Amino acid sequence: MKHINIIGGGLAGSLMAVLLAQKGYQVRVYERRPDMRKVQLDGGRSINLALSVRGIHALEEAGLKEEVMELAIPMPGRMIHHRDGSLEFQPYSNDPSNYINSVSRAELNKRLMTRSENLAKVDYFFNCRCLGMDFETGEAEMLNTETGEKFKLDGETTIAADGAFSAVRYDMQxxxxxxxxxxxxxxxxxxxxxPSAKGGGFQMEKNALHIWPRDEYMMIALPNLDGSFTCTLFFPFDGEDSFNSMQTKDQVKAFFDKQFPDAVAMMPTLLDDYFENPTGSLVTVRCFPWAYQDKVALMGDACHAVVPFFGQGMNAAFEDCSELSKCIDENKGDWAKIFDQYQHARKANSDAIADMAIENYTEMRDHVNDAEFVFQKQVEHHLENHTDSYKSRYEMVSFSRIPYAEAYRRGKLNKEILKKITAGIEKVEEIDMAKAEKIIKEVMG
Amino acid sequence: MKHINIIGGGLAGSLMAVLLAQKGYQVRVYERRPDMRKVQLDGGRSINLALSVRGIHALEEAGLKEEVMELAIPMPGRMIHHRDGSLEFQPYSNDPSNYINSVSRAELNKRLMTRSENLAKVDYFFNCRCLGMDFETGEAEMLNTETGEKFKLDGETTIAADGAFSAVRYDMQxxxxxxxxxxxxxxxxxxxxxPSAKGGGFQMEKNALHIWPRDEYMMIALPNLDGSFTCTLFFPFDGEDSFNSMQTKDQVKAFFDKQFPDAVAMMPTLLDDYFENPTGSLVTVRCFPWAYQDKVALMGDACHAVVPFFGQGMNAAFEDCSELSKCIDENKGDWAKIFDQYQHARKANSDAIADMAIENYTEMRDHVNDAEFVFQKQVEHHLENHTDSYKSRYEMVSFSRIPYAEAYRRGKLNKEILKKITAGIEKVEEIDMAKAEKIIKEVMG
Incomplete structure (x- = not known):
């Protein structure tokens, strides 16, 4: 049977390798970095992953759900750390069995690699960087960064899962x-x-996504299995409070003491981390087409990198794998058709999650502080509890497989519905459910 | 005195060379193509230029206005060719001394080259293609396409005017x-x-931009000095009536006979032209920043390619030259500051003209057919005639140097003003001017 090249052995590339191998394809995965199971890679720029329903569904299709869920820590809500030091738990869903999952990117990637290699149909080639692609022939030019040797991949069928700065897409441009x-x-x-508490265990609530919302910026923290939390400061590059304005240890210490005092007490390596870890940038990538004839298709961040504020980057990439897998089954061997059906099925959805992810930054760093926001969330949960027809946007995105574009569309209608239902009331108990149901029906059409 | 590299000897690069030489700089211009004054370049993909106030102003600053205007044919309005064969002249401005100018791109480019070479401070290097730029050093990598020799430009100060598919911008990415x-x-x-009429002269009205608006597509024609018109068909790539659907001479002939019968009678080489000339694409490019430190700045299409429907691509590029010239004068020798001031002055304006150019396609191919559109234009001209405070968007863009962003903003207010003034009336004479002035004042704030 035909073999397939995958450029990029990250999360999407590795999951796709498993799905293809299970269909009987011979798969060769070319990864730029060394084998992370053998070599400790440079850290300091991973935002922890939030695995949710879409990603879990794709893993289940590949028979990997159970072993991946061993790595997961449930987060059923946000723990808001207010300026005054008080804590406030805001559940994501009305249904306590709905939660997102904190997962280490590296550990998940390693499991996917090992699992796909075990299938005997998948070979990984590490330290192989893609330099570009010739779109006449479909051949990718590769560089073995250990030996300095250049080589070409045959141009039969390639899947480019080589990330937000994809070399394949760069030439596709x-x-x-x-x-x-x-x-x-x-x-x-x-x-x-x-870090974990002395003697082990978590220094804060384990089962939550922690947020220190400070209007113009925020810090978040996600739990790890070893009791530590990975924290991320999202912060302007320039301006009064910014990466550029904080250049000395004294400045950083004073800023954290003032803005995140409860966190500082738990961060013994704060200053070292701050000055040693790189400052990452946050990019949104959009493009179309995603495929070129039967030769190559882009996948994941390579065609739709999103900012991390909806926790959907990996989930969206895994949904790509799911969709491509379905298209392969439906169009046996006709790769031009497979790729074309795949790109059209995914494009509008990836645009929608890109937009929602940007919007969510304002929600996380600012709105969660707001009494009005909290009240609206309560109303949403109440409506979900007492009707069959209402679902919050967060619920649709994180706890369903409703297409992103549909979730985005319905989310806009939700705003209208909430405005009408909450007009003139101050408590959830005051909602007239008969009237509410009528409003929902009317607005949703 | 310092020398400056210009990559691209097109319209913007050549005008900038003149402006720089006049300030005393030594200028080296590297042009990908052969010298078009000696070699006939491949034709068939030029849309004629419409030179208007902004471009003329920049040429005047360079002392080139008079000799360029020798090449120009005034077009004070649009000549609409209706489906029924009737003609309708729609003036652009209320003021008959306002007109745009049809100019041949090649002839204009040649004059700018000759004029800048005559300054003795400017050297042109033809057949020199830019392959990319090293942003560490600012060095551009160049290829002499005649000799195959590669060479580097020093990285002191470079202006990249290398077009919509700029190699410098490509690496800047x-x-x-x-x-x-x-x-x-x-x-x-x-x-x-x-072509020109037998025995010379024009087959249609010389002083007009001719349009055959057909809702979903259009043909236009601009006059040339030799009596011919350069026609351009703007047409969908795909769909029922499209480049893809018209593959045979019979199909093309039947289509033109049906849609543009009056034009077909004047187009003896229609079928040859159609099948020999390439099908061009229409791209909008936006980016930011436009400059990298004191090393390089982008200019013209390289940083803001626009679609041709407002006739402003060259005018906007010449306005870049004007602005950069001003920034050089104001920040003697501090090129980081020069480039930074230049990019911030131009960015919002280039975004505005990009948007307006896209909007104008719908106006040209569709709205000009519409009685309501014609009435609104009449009202606009009436208001311009009887107030000091109203200017149509077309007037601001084509016949003033009001910044594009301001013209775009005021154009949106104009819509509101027109809606209010024309409510309930059917003739220009019915306008209550006292009321109209009040509405204009209110909406414009």
Missing amino acids: KTERFNFSQDFLTHGYKELEI | KTERFNFSQDFLTHGYKELEI
Whole structure:
């Protein structure tokens, strides 16, 4: 049977390798970095992953759900750390069995690699960087960074899962009428750490996504299996409070003492982390087409990198795998058709999650502080509890497989519904459910 | 005195060379193509230029206005060719001394080259293609396409005027937080020709921009000095009536006979032109920043390619030259500051003209057919005639140097004003001017 090249052995590439091998394809995965199971890679720029229903579904299709869930820590809600030191838990869902899952990117990646290699149909080639692609022939030019040797991949069928700065996409940009954009936020991020408690265990609530919302910026923390939390400061590059304005240890210490005093007490390596870890940037990538004839298709961040504020980057990439797998089953061997059906099925959805992820930054760093926001969330949960027809946008995105574009569309209608239902009331108990149901029906059409 | 490299000897690069030489700089211009004054370049993809106030102003600053205007044919309005064969002249301005100018791109480019070479401070290097730029050093990598020799430009101060598919910008894309987009319309274009009349002279009205608006597509024609017209068909790539659907001479003939019968009678080489000339694509490019330190700045299409429907691509590029010239004068020798001031002065304006150019396609191919549109234009001209405070968007863009962003903003207010003033009336004479002035004042704030 035909073999398939996958460029990029990250999360999407590795999951796709498993799905393809299970269909009987011979798969060769080319990964730029060394084997992370043998070599400790440079850290300091991973935002922890939040695995949710879409990603779990794709893992289940690959028979990997159970072993991946061993790595997961449930987070059923946000723990808000207010300026005054008080804590407030805001559940994500009305249904306590709905939660997102904190997962280590590296550990998940290692499991996917090992699992796909065990299938005997998958070979990994590490230290192999893609330099570009010739779109006439479909051949990718590769560089073995250990030996310095250059080589070409045959141009039969390639899946490019080579990330937000994809070398394949970079050359695809020169093909005819290729639409493309890369947009950076004016904010960046810095990874920091809250270690486990002395003698083990967690220094804060384990089962929550912690947020220190400070209007113009925020810090978050996600739990790790070893009792530590990976913290991320999302912060402007420039301006009064910014990465550029904080250049000395004294400045950083004073800023954290003032803004995040409860966290500082748990961060013994704060200053070292701050100055040693790189400042990451936050990019949104959009493009179309995603595929070129039967030769190559882009996947995951390579065609739709999103900012991390909805926790959906990996989930969206895994949904790509799911969709491509379905298209392969439906169009046996006709790769031009497979790729074309795949790209059209996914494009609008990836645009929608990109937009929602940007919007969610304002929600996380600012709105969660707001009494009005908290009240609206209560109303949403109440409606979900007492009707069959209402679902919050967060619920649709994180706890269902309703297409992102549909979740985005319905989310806009939700705003209208909530405005009408909450007009003139101050407590959830005051909602007239008969009237509410009528409003929902009317607005949703 | 310092020398400056210009990559690209097109319109913007050549005008900038003149402006720099006049300030005393030594200028080296590197042009990808052969010298068009000696070698006939491949034609068939030029849309004629419409030179208007902004471009003329920049030429005047360079002392070139008079000799360029020798090449110009005034077009004070649009000549609409209706489906029924009738003609309708729609003036652009209320003021008959306002007109745009049809100019041949090649002839204009040649004059700018000759004029800048005559300054003795400017050297042109032809057949020199830029392959990319090293942003550490600012050095551009160049290829002499005649000799095959590669060489580097020193990285002191470079202006990249190398067009919509700029090689410099392509590498700039990899610098930190570089925002970029390229968006193609789903329509393309094809150059066609109406030759001069037998024995010389024009086959149609010389002083007009001719349009055959057909809702979903259009043909236009601009006059040339030799009595011919350069025609351009703007047409969908795909769909029922499209470049893809018209593959045979019979199909093309039948289509033109039906849609543009009056033009067909004047187009003896229609079928040859259609099948020999390439189908061009229509791209909008946006990016930011435009400059990297004191090393390089982008200019013209390289940083803001626009679609041609407002006739402002060259005018906007010449306005870049004007602005950069001003920034040089104001910040003697501090090139980081010069480039930074230049990019911030131009960015919002280039975004505005990009948007307006896309909007204008719908106006040209569709709205000009519409009685309501014609009435609104009459009202606009009436208001311009009888008040000091109203200017149509077309007037601001084409016949003033009001910044594009301001013209775009005021154009939106104009819509509101027109809606209020024309409510309930059917003739220009019915306008209550006292009331109209009050509305204008209110809406414009």
